[in-house]
Amino acid sequence: MTISGKPRLSLLRIIEMNIGFFGLQFSFGLQQANMGPIYGFLGADEATMPLLWLAGPMTGLIIQPIVGAMSDRTSSRFGRRTPYFLIGAIICTISLFLMPYSSALWMAASLLWILDAGNNITMEPYRAYVADRLLPDQRSIGFLTQSAFTGLAQTLSYLAPTLLTAFVAQDVLDDNGIPVIVRIAFIIGAILSISTIVWSVWRVPELPLEPEEQAAIDAKPMTVGATFREIADAIRDMPKPMKQLALAMLCQWYAMFAYWQYITFAVGRALYDTSDPSSAAFREATLTTQQAGATYNFIAFLGALLLIPIVARLGARLVHAFCLSASGVAMLLIPGVETPAALFMLMLGIGIGWAGMMGNTYVMLADSIPAERNGIYMGIFNMFIVLPMLFQTLTMPLFYDSWLGGDPRNVLLLGGALMILGAVATLFVDAGHRVPRKQRPIAA
Secondary structure, eight states: OEEETEEEHHHHHHHHHHHHHHHHHHHHHHHHHHHHHHHHHOOOOOGGGGGGGGGGHHHHHHHHHHHHHHHHHHHHHSSSSSHHHHHEEEOOOOOOHEEEGOOOOHHHHOOOOOOOOHHHHHHHHHHHHHHHHHOOGGGGHHHHHHHHHHHHHHHHHHHHHHTTTSOOOOOOOTTSSBBBBHHHHHHHHHHHHHHHOOOOOOOOOOOOOOHHHHHHHHHHOSSHHHHHHHHHHHHHTTTHHHHHHHHHHHHHHHHHHHHHHHHHHHHHHHOOOOTTTTTTHHHHHHHHHHHHHHHHHHHHHHHHHHHHHHHHHOOOHHHHHHHHHHHHHEEEEEEEEOSSSHHHHHHHHHHHHHHHHHHHHHHHHHTTTTTTGGGHHHHHHHHHHHHHHHHHHHHHHHHTTTTTOHHHHHHHHHHHHHHHHHHHTTOOOSOOOOOOOOOOOOOO
16 A cells, blocks of 8 residues: 555565664674673773773764765665665674774774774664655554664674584684684674665665655755755754753663673673683673673563554653663662672663663654654764763763772663663653654744
8 A cells, every 4th residue: 555655564574674774783782792892802991991982972973964964865776875874784794894803902993983984874874764664653663673673683693602602612712812702793793784784675675756855855965065054954943852852862872881881891790700801700791791681682672572562552752761761770780680690680671771762762753853854863863872972981981980989880870870860851752642643843
C-alpha cells in the first residue's frame, strides 16, 4: 500500500533496511568493550583516560551536522543518504582491521579518530534514511528496530572475545600486549561493517525523489557557505520539543560515556581486587565486563522489541523516563557487587536504559521535526549526544582524583545519579505523547 508517495513497508523490509545498523553498532560495541582495555594494555593512565576518548564526541560534533546538511542537499543515482553511509562503512572497515595492530598509545588513539569519523559519516544519514523511508506511524517500529539491532550487535561484539577463547587462550598476546582474541574480534567487525551496509541498501534502496523534492534540492547550492548557513538556520529554528530534550540528553550521555570508560576498571577493583592492567586478574576482569556488556546489550535487543507496543500505548516520553530510571538504579548498585552473578543481574537495568536511549529519543525527535529537514536535524541532534561526551571527557580528569577519590566505582555512582536526573528531565519534554498528535506547526 502507498500513502503520500511512500509504500507501507512490511516488518521484514523494515528489518532488512536496518541490518546495516547491525554492522555499524558491532563497530561501536567493539570500541566500548575494548578501547579502555587496549589503552590500558598500551600504558594509559586512568585519570587521563577520558582524553583518549575525545575522538567520538569531537568527530560527531564536527561531522554529523555537516553530513546531515549535505545529505539533505544531495541528489545521486544511489540516493540522498546512501553515498555517505557507504563511504563511512569503508573507512570503518579499514580502521577496525588496523586497530588491534596498534604498537603504541598514539597509534590506537589516532585510529580511533579515523574510525569514529567513519562511524559518524554513516550514522546520521542512516537515521535520516529510516525517517525518510517510513510513514509517520511506522517510524517507532523503524527506530526501535534499530535499537534492537544495536542490542544484538553489541551483545555479539562484547561477547566475541569470550567466544573466541574456545579457540585461542585469553593470555595469548600479540607483541604489543593486546590479546589475540581482541585482534580476531576486530577483524570480524571489519567484515560486518561493510557487508551489512551493502545488504541494506541493496534490499531496501532509497525512494526516487518526487519532482518537487528534486526541484528544492536543485535550488540549494552545495557549497561550504550554504551548508553552514543551513546549519545555523536550523539551529535558530529548532523546534521547542527538541530544545527540551537537551537536558535529558546531557545527563544520560554523560553517564553512559563515563560508564563505558570506567566499567572495566570498576569491575577490576570490585570483583578482582586489581588496578593493574598488565595483570592476569585485569584480563579476567576485562572478560567479565565484556560478558556483562553482552548481557545488557542482549537485554536491550529484547527490550527494544518489547517496547514497540508499550511505546505505542503509553508514549515514548513516559517509557523513556522509566528506562533511564532503571539504568540509574543499576549504576548506583554496581560498585557494591561481590559476585559476577550479581553484576549480570544489574545488567537488566543497564539494558533497559540502553534500549530506551537508542530508540525512544529518536521517536520523540521524529515527532517534532519537519520531514524535509530530517537529515540536518538528525545531525544536529547528534550534538546533544557528543557535547555531553565532550563535556565528560574534559571535566572527568579535573575531579577524578579529588572528588571521586581516584576510584572508578565512584564514577558509576555519579553516572547513576545523572541517569535518574535525566529521567526527571524527560518528563518535561513536549513530545512522545501517548496519542500521536496531528501534524501541526511546532513552536520554536
